Amino acid sequence: MESPKNFNHVPPHADDLELAVLGAMLVDADGLRMAMGLLGTTEEVFYQMPHRLLFRSMVRLFTAGRAVDAVSLHLRLGQDGALPKYGVMDAYEGIVQSVSTSAHVETHVLQLLELYTKRRMGDIGRLLVSKAYDSMQDSFELLTEAQQLLNSAHAVLQLKRPQAVGEVYDSIIDDIVRATQQTGGLTGVPSGLSLLDRLTGGWQDSDLVVIAARPGMGKTSLVLSNGVFAAKAGYPGAIFSLEMGLRQLVRKMIASEAGYTTQQLLKGKLDGGQEEAEAIRQRASALKAIGLYIDDTASLSLGELRAKATKLKAEHGIRWIVVDYLQLMTAPEVKGNREQEISAISRGLKKLAKELNIPVIALSQLSRSVEQRGGDKRPMLSDLRESGAIEQDADMVIFLYRAEYYKILEDDMGNPTKDTTELIVAKHRNGSTAVGDEALIVSSKMAFGRYSDLNESPAPAGERPFYDKETKQTVQLGKLPASKFEEEVDMPF
Incomplete structure (x- = not known):
């Protein structure tokens, strides 16, 4: 089979995108709420380990009801023992100095999730190839597992946010109107x-x-x-x-x-x-x-x-x-x-x-x-x-x-x-x-x-x-x- 064009062995990721999202979370409360609402607590969305550790500490501050700002984050990183690891200090200084707005955080998070989904697809592909060459694997069980894994990868991009009553109000009334037109209320x-x-x-x-x-x-x-x-x-x-x-x-x-x-x-x-x-x-x-x-x-x-x-x-x-x-x-x-x-x-x-x-x-x-x-x-x-x-x-x-x-x-x-x-x-x-x-x-x-x-x-x-x-x-x-x-x-x- 012909190899894909522009293929390399580095999983898809974008360091500047990861820094932009982390910075937006640090800049103001709106950026933090938006990013947390879309990402939850899934730190694997970030490819670089320093960025994962930064995100992990932000999540811990957020869930504890503490402020998430540059000072609080630095203290939390120290408490988590993350500062001396994997260049975390360099990453921390990078987001503090370079990011000044959270204006495009939703777009950046969605782009980050797309890259994460591609990495998961690669992991799934490698896992399935490994199991496909294992003579002890049952074919039907492998097909079922493949479908489940693909569904889970697809679910990452199916973001479901809370909706205001006003957003669905008219469509509910439309349903009621249609119901009145059905014989026997069917x-x-x-x-x-x-x-x-x-x-x-x-x-x-x-x-x-x-x-x-x-x-x-x-x-x-x-x-x-x-x-x-x-x-x-x-x-x-x-x-x-x-x-x-x-x-x-x-x-x-x-x-x-x-x-x-x-x-x-x-x-x-x-x-x-x-x-x-x-x-x-x-x-x-x-x-x-x-x-x-x-x-x-x-x-x-x-x-x-x-x-x-x-x-x-x-x-x-x-x-x-x-x-x-x-x-x-x-x-x-x-x-x-x-x-x-x-x-x-x-x-x-x-x-x-x-x-x-x-x-x-x-x-x-x-x-x-x-x-x-x-x-x-x-x-x-x-x-x-x-x-x-x-x-x-x-x-x-x-x-x-x-x-x-x-x-x-x-x-x-x-x-x-x-x-x-x-x-x-x-x-x-x-x-x-x-x-x-x-x-x-x-x-x-x-x-x-x-x-x-x-x-x-x-x-x-x-x-x-x-x-x-x-x-x-x-x-x-x-x-x-x-x-x-x-x-x-x-x-x-």
Whole structure:
């Protein structure tokens, strides 16, 4: 491979730029606050060791609430034992004598960060080359590590500063105005279930939604149903499945779309044989065009999820993420018990939702205490398995409850519970947990993995809301007019 032009072995840096930033911090309080706000306490941004030591002493003065000026800095350098090291005294005298303004400190700090990012990229490259030639390294683990390292380098330049209320005020009012124009108050990603969308306004950006239940309640079927609906409506998304494989999930989607059970398709139990199987190819073909991405990596770590989700957002513009399910994830960097690891995963999922500004829907198992209780065995927040942090971090917690599963065939009002699921909203940080006095009960044909409004079929594709990429708004379509042909002609079937 041809060597890059103008390449030398000295890492990119600029001594005069480093002195300019340090001097600006010393000249006045505004320069100090600006530089500290952008740099934090990352002394590695400075390439020269004397400059790092100067910055370190300034940080110590700043965090102690002391004045940061030439006299205070000189005393602090002496206390830190830095004056006799690495030419620190020469650097100190240089910034005291040569810098008289902090006018351009923000520009200089950004330039400094760019040089620091280049040095980190060089370090990452050398590390990856070293590991690439190590026969003991796993290729997939190395790819994951590379993605994480690159993301961390990229984050250096993603400076996020505090904003005044006035800066975001008008955009928030714009959001409110748009919300008034949406039928049914749908402002987030639609689930396809009217009662749920009325309560939530759709899955909201930056929210961590936890959907929890005991095994066999239909958690995966619910999020597949929601995900297919959302993707068809123009909201692309990703499902990270740690339990079921890619082919299993797509088979479930095809079965639900075409009106078969998964077992029928798996075992080929079709009355029409091969001809009927080919007909399914056409009946479920709408799935081929939707923006739904599935990753079935087992034992997915939090770092891997973050790297993959960031890439999917950049490349495909995903609007939501599902993790199935939370307790199967790992956080190898956490040194502690399983509860601490689950807490770290829960916090990480909430952080990911905020970073990507999309809803993250995490499925969770409930503890066996549900089964051991008497009565109707309705779940409660204390049943969340392994960590109270899940409840704390989640913006919404929804339990799935199928009375039919526990041989309860009628509810308190005498209504049959067959093929129904109650969505129990146990926590809703940004709203209520119920739509008036109405329970959130939906139709759930578990044999087909199909969820819909009770006593209603899902709206035809032409009546569903969809996301307009040009206007970046959700378009609500009204009900299509009845066919005149159907009204005037007696149909022979």
